[in-house]
Amino acid sequence: MFIHIRNLAFNYQGADEQTIKDFNLTIDQGEIISILGESGSGKSTILRLIAGLEMPTSGNIMVGDHCMCSNSTFTQPEKRGVGMVFQDYALFPHMTVEENIKFGLQKWSRKEKKQRVLEVLELVNLQDYRKRYPFELSGGQQQRVALARALAPKPKLLLFDEPFSNLDADLQIRIREELRRILKSTGVTSIFVTHDQDDSQALADRIVVLRSGEIADLGTPNEIFGTDCSFSERLAVKPRVLSRV
Amino acid sequence: MKWYRSLKTTMNGWTILSILIVSFVILPNLSILVQFFSEPNENWLHIREYMLQSYIQNTLILIVFVGFFTLMIGTSLAWIISAYDFPMRKFFQWGLILPLAIPPYIGAYTYHGILNYTGTIQTTLRNQFDVTVNQDYFNIMNMPGAIFIFTLFLFPYVFTITKAYLARQSTGLIENARILGSSSWRIYFQVVLPISRAAIVAGVSLVILEVLNDYGVVKYYGIQTFTTAIFQTWFGMGDLQSAVKLSGTLMIIVVGLLILERVMRGRKRFSFTTTKVKLLQPVQLKGRQKWLAFSYCMFIFLIAFIIPIIQLLQWAFYTYEQFFATEFLGLIINSVSVAFIASTIIVVMAIIISNFARLNRGMLAKTFPKVTIIGYSIPGAVIAVGVVTLFTSVDRQLFGFYEWLGLEPTLIMSTSIFMLVFAYVIRYLAVAYNSIESGFDRIGTNFTEASRMLGMSVTKSFFKVDMKLIRGAIFGGFILAFIDIMKELPLTLILRPFNFDTLATKAFQYASDEMIHQAAIPSIFIVVVSGIAIYVFHHVLEKE
Numbered sequence: 022m023f024i025h026i027r028n029l030a031f032n033y034q035g036a037d038e039q040t041i042k043d044f045n046l047t048i049d050q051g052e053i054i055s056i057l058g059e060s061g062s063g064k065s066t067i068l069r070l071i072a073g074l075e076m077p078t079s080g081n082i083m084v085g086d087h088c089m090c091s092n093s094t095f096t097q098p099e100k101r102g103v104g105m106v107f108q109d110y111a112l113f114p115h116m117t118v119e120e121n122i123k124f125g126l127q128k129w130s131r132k133e134k135k136q137r138v139l140e141v142l143e144l145v146n147l148q149d150y151r152k153r154y155p156f157e158l159s160g161g162q163q164q165r166v167a168l169a170r171a172l173a174p175k176p177k178l179l180l181f182d183e184p185f186s187n188l189d190a191d192l193q194i195r196i197r198e199e200l201r202r203i204l205k206s207t208g209v210t211s212i213f214v215t216h217d218q219d220d221s222q223a224l225a226d227r228i229v230v231l232r233s234g235e236i237a238d239l240g241t242p243n244e245i246f247g248t249d250c251s252f253s254e255r256l257a258v259k260p261r262v263l264s265r266v
Numbered sequence: 267m268k269w270y271r272s273l274k275t276t277m278n279g280w281t282i283l284s285i286l287i288v289s290f291v292i293l294p295n296l297s298i299l300v301q302f303f304s305e306p307n308e309n310w311l312h313i314r315e316y317m318l319q320s321y322i323q324n325t326l327i328l329i330v331f332v333g334f335f336t337l338m339i340g341t342s343l344a345w346i347i348s349a350y351d352f353p354m355r356k357f358f359q360w361g362l363i364l365p366l367a368i369p370p371y372i373g374a375y376t377y378h379g380i381l382n383y384t385g386t387i388q389t390t391l392r393n394q395f396d397v398t399v400n401q402d403y404f405n406i407m408n409m410p411g412a413i414f415i416f417t418l419f420l421f422p423y424v425f426t427i428t429k430a431y432l433a434r435q436s437t438g439l440i441e442n443a444r445i446l447g448s449s450s451w452r453i454y455f456q457v458v459l460p461i462s463r464a465a466i467v468a469g470v471s472l473v474i475l476e477v478l479n480d481y482g483v484v485k486y487y488g489i490q491t492f493t494t495a496i497f498q499t500w501f502g503m504g505d506l507q508s509a510v511k512l513s514g515t516l517m518i519i520v521v522g523l524l525i526l527e528r529v530m531r532g533r534k535r536f537s538f539t540t541t542k543v544k545l546l547q548p549v550q551l552k553g554r555q556k557w558l559a560f561s562y563c564m565f566i567f568l569i570a571f572i573i574p575i576i577q578l579l580q581w582a583f584y585t586y587e588q589f590f591a592t593e594f595l596g597l598i599i600n601s602v603s604v605a606f607i608a609s610t611i612i613v614v615m616a617i618i619i620s621n622f623a624r625l626n627r628g629m630l631a632k633t634f635p636k637v638t639i640i641g642y643s644i645p646g647a648v649i650a651v652g653v654v655t656l657f658t659s660v661d662r663q664l665f666g667f668y669e670w671l672g673l674e675p676t677l678i679m680s681t682s683i684f685m686l687v688f689a690y691v692i693r694y695l696a697v698a699y700n701s702i703e704s705g706f707d708r709i710g711t712n713f714t715e716a717s718r719m720l721g722m723s724v725t726k727s728f729f730k731v732d733m734k735l736i737r738g739a740i741f742g743g744f745i746l747a748f749i750d751i752m753k754e755l756p757l758t759l760i761l762r763p764f765n766f767d768t769l770a771t772k773a774f775q776y777a778s779d780e781m782i783h784q785a786a787i788p789s790i791f792i793v794v795v796s797g798i799a800i801y802v803f804h805h806v807l808e809k810e
């Protein structure tokens with residue numbers, strides 16, 4: 022097992038209820054996990070906890086052999102070797118595409134940096150856009166730059182928060198396929214969060230269904246969206262889950 | 267174990283520096299509060315018995331009337347300019363902020379100079395028309411005169427805040443009222459005033475705080491208020507202890523006012539820094555109405571800006587030769603260098619605290635911003651008293667250390683320019699803080715988090731990302747603090763080292779010594795620099 026999350030619990034300050042309750046998950050190296058749930062179910066919160074942007078009230082997170090978080094230790098996000106693609110991409114507006122990608126490579130030599138930038142740009146098919154500023158790119162291009170930027174430092178784990186929510190439906194389907202190809206070709210372990218079950222189904226090896234901060238279900242897309250009607254009914258992630266069956 | 271984990275993760279440079287800065291801000295105020303409760307001396311008993319009532323009375327009369335008049339002028343101008351189109355409206359939008367460039371004390375002696383027996387008006391009447399007027403009608407050096415001066419040069423606080431609010435928040439309501447056919451007056455009294463209550467209260471509070479802070483106007487016009495009383499007991503009678511007690515009383519009044527403000531404006535918060543606004547669609551005025559609106563704005567603009575400026579220029583013209591000597595250069599260097607040093611420190615501190623507050627949760631992150639900005643509510647003379655008492659006691663503690671260094675065991679800290687800068691920082695930290703905080707609000711925390719996910723620490727993220735994105739806000743905060751410090755009078759008068767003069771202190775001193783022509787050049791310098799800053803703010807930073 023590559024990633025181990027045990028008994029994770031968390032609540033935001035001032036919230037009455039626990040936002041995340043007893044979350045457990047293990048992930049294999051190279052696996053693509055999708056966290057699926059309604060708005061407000063705590064998906065982003067889980068990612069932020071794994072990233073180190075929030076500190077859990079209890080529980081452990083292990084990535085590889087390293088303990089990222091326990092009752093006595095807490096590794097800062099910049100030291101975790103975890104990458105993240107934000108919902109609005111958060112590309113630095115004052116830097117070009119190339120500078121954005123180089124940003125995570127501060128410890129690399131100049132030559133390596135250059136090499137790596139070309140590599141990842143090729144991966145996302147944006148070789149000709151090196152010198153552009155983010156505002157000069159379309160939504161889909163921005164998204165790919167965000168992916169390239171997150172991939173560049175070779176993170177052990179890559180997190181995506183609603184990666185497709187700013188794209189139109191057409192683009193969403195194309196990018197989805199492409200994303201799976203890229204992730205599989207680099208072999209990076211990844212977790213992505215979505216409220217759209219088509220996304221989950223198309224991209225993930227396994228799906229975690231989250232409801233009110235708790236795991237409601239866990240399994241391969243087939244297990245979760247299989248033909249078993251009653252199962253889906255019980256699940257009722259979204260009305261669409263039902264209408265599909 | 268968990269508290270240890272929390273402590274270890276939050277205790278970084280930003281936290282420690284923030285704690286230090288906030289302690290710096292609190293200490294002088296605490297120092298006053300502690301000594302406020304010390305055993306009273308005879309002088310204090312005398313002051314309390316015979317004088318205190320008139321100080322309170324005068325102060326109250328000033329703030330009530332100035333508050334009322336600035337409210338009427340500020341909101342009516344804001345309403346006319348937001349809702350109607352008439353000649354020169356675009357210009358008035360920022361032109362009517364310009365009176366803020368004239369500090370009230372400069373306005374005070376300028377108007378006295380215009381109106382007194384040897385002034386322009388009376389001389390012209392006598393020489394050209396052979397008319398000699400009753401001096402009582404032209405005497406401005408009294409309570410109504412002070413109210414007039416404060417109103418004229420402080421109403422822009424109410425004007426700008428209300429205008430921004432009307433444009434941003436109330437479009438729907440006002441347009442509805444228009445469609446329903448309400449007359450302008452009814453809309454003004456029944457819609458505009460009630461809905462912009464929070465903004466008006468915020469603006470009037472700023473005005474009142476400025477009035478409480480003032481020393482120049484009331485001293486020049488001979489009105490006894492808390493500030494003049496603090497000066498008098500301290501320097502006239504050499505009684506610092508009673509000065510502390512007066513300061514404590516004034517602080518209590520300020521705190522009372524702040525609580526009142528909270529209650530009155532409800533839950534909405536306002537900072538003085540302006541943000542982008544969507545403007546209410548102005549209605550084109552016609553005929554007589556058009557010229558009425560124009561005349562009203564023009565009249566205020568003339569008496570609150572143009573007339574005093576022309577008068578100052580005229581005086582400057584008489585004296586510029588003797589002034590462009592070394593003395594003037596020295597004053598500029600003094601003013602600019604202390605303002606520059608203090609504003610730089612202020613901006614650095616404001617950045618540290620606001621960055622700490624936005625990236626952390628918990629008690630400290632919530633309370634620090636509030637503590638940081640208290641200095642702005644506290645009158646300069648009170649801060650001066652607090653800083654002096656603090657520094658003298660630090661000096662006393664350090665006597666042994668000075669001796670050990672082989673220095674004379676005297677008051678070193680409390681007579682240095684360091685003390686003045688320290689006091690500026692406390693008083694004007696809020697100005698830069700508000701600007702920088704709103705800059706941070708605009709960019710949110712996403713970029714910082716993205717940067718951290720790419721392996722940069724909080725500090726590196728700040729320098730490589732955040733700072734670049736809020737450059738405008740940082741620069742704006744610096745300019746605002748710089749201008750305020752350059753104009754500052756009461757703090758500087760009290761805390762400046764021996765023989766150290768700024769443009770403001772020298773101008774005021776000349777005016778007090780009836781050398782009003784000599785006061786003109788340093789005054790103009792202050793006004794021009796502030797005016798440019800206002801212009802830059804309105805035209806450059808607004809568009810960012």
Ligand SMILES: Nc1ncnc2c1ncn2[C@@H]1O[C@H](COP(=O)(O)OP(=O)(O)OP(=O)(O)O)[C@@H](O)[C@H]1O
Pocket residue numbers: 033034036040058059060061062063064065066067216
């Ligand atoms: N900063 C915060 N402070 C307090 N409560 C928060 C904060 N952020 C989120 N919450 C609350 O925590 C719960 C989970 O939020 P979270 O953002 O993880 O949901 P989500 O599943 O990502 O939803 P969405 O699909 O809308 O993004 C919600 O009830 C939300 O109101």
Ligand SMILES: [Mg+2]
Pocket residue numbers: 064065066182
């Ligand atoms: Mg979310």
